[in-house]
Amino acid sequence: MCITSLISSLALAGIVVMFTLLGIGTNTLKAVHNQLDQQPPSEDDDYTDVREEAKNILEMVMDxxxxxxxxxxxxxxxxxxxxxxxxxxxxxxxxxxxxxxxxxxxxxxxxxxxxxxxxxxxxxxxxxxxxxxxxxxxxxxxxxxxxxxxxxxxxxxxxxxxxxxxxxxxxx
Incomplete structure (x- = not known):
């Protein structure tokens, strides 16, 4: 009986940790989206297109x-x-x-x-x-x-x- 309750509590703790990590991941995604919004594009930047694609995809996901x-x-x-x-x-x-x-x-x-x-x-x-x-x-x-x-x-x-x-x- 004691082992069963230990295993079930460990499983529940694992689920809570996974949900927490998922929440942290979505918060990180929001932070990256905000960071991309704040960066002004420069004229001599070779990666402007890549940033725009990433920004568009993040906007779709955030919507x-x-x-x-x-x-x-x-x-x-x-x-x-x-x-x-x-x-x-x-x-x-x-x-x-x-x-x-x-x-x-x-x-x-x-x-x-x-x-x-x-x-x-x-x-x-x-x-x-x-x-x-x-x-x-x-x-x-x-x-x-x-x-x-x-x-x-x-x-x-x-x-x-x-x-x-x-x-x-x-x-x-």
Whole structure:
């Protein structure tokens, strides 16, 4: 009983720390945005275009900062869920318990849905700027990798089922 409460309190503390870091990150983003607003462009500066692009992207993000926070909280929840399901996956493979592989498969399906939804949301909200499109392409590649992982785990799930079936037949 004591170990369970210790683990749950440590998990809660970890979640609080992550939310705090996320808040610090958004505050830092606001500070960078304000700093870029205060710098006047000079005529002989070779990096004026780069600063303008960064300023435009930060303005877009700052316009939708609450939505960005919600998306980051959703991703944080998925990461925490991924830690739990990955440990279940490892335990299930080591102990030949195929029922422990199912949560990981559902987690990967959730990851793919979330990545595709975030990609579409990013294109709708932020438009088709170069940086946004390259990020969306990365998210789609990540979604395909998650699909592959889900298929690998599903094939292991099927293999464990066949192994169990052959063991039951050989016992008779």
């Amino acid at each position: 939708h900062i609450e939505t960005v926070k919600i998306v980051l909280y959703i991703l944080l929840g998925l990461v925490l869920l991924c830690v739990i399901t990955s440990s279940m996956l490892i335990h299930g493979v080591r102990r030949n318990r195929r029922g422990l592989l199912v949560p990981y498969i559902f987690q990967e399906i959730l990851n793919v849905i979330a990545l595709v939804a975030i990609s579409i949301w990013g294109l709708v909200i932020f438009g088709t700027q170069y940086q946004i499109v390259s990020s969306v392409i990365g998210l789609f590649i990540g979604a395909f990798i998650h699909c592959y992982f889900a298929l690998v785990v599903f094939s292991q799930y099927q293999a464990l089922g066949l192994i169990r079936m052959h063991e039951e037949i050989s016992m008779k």
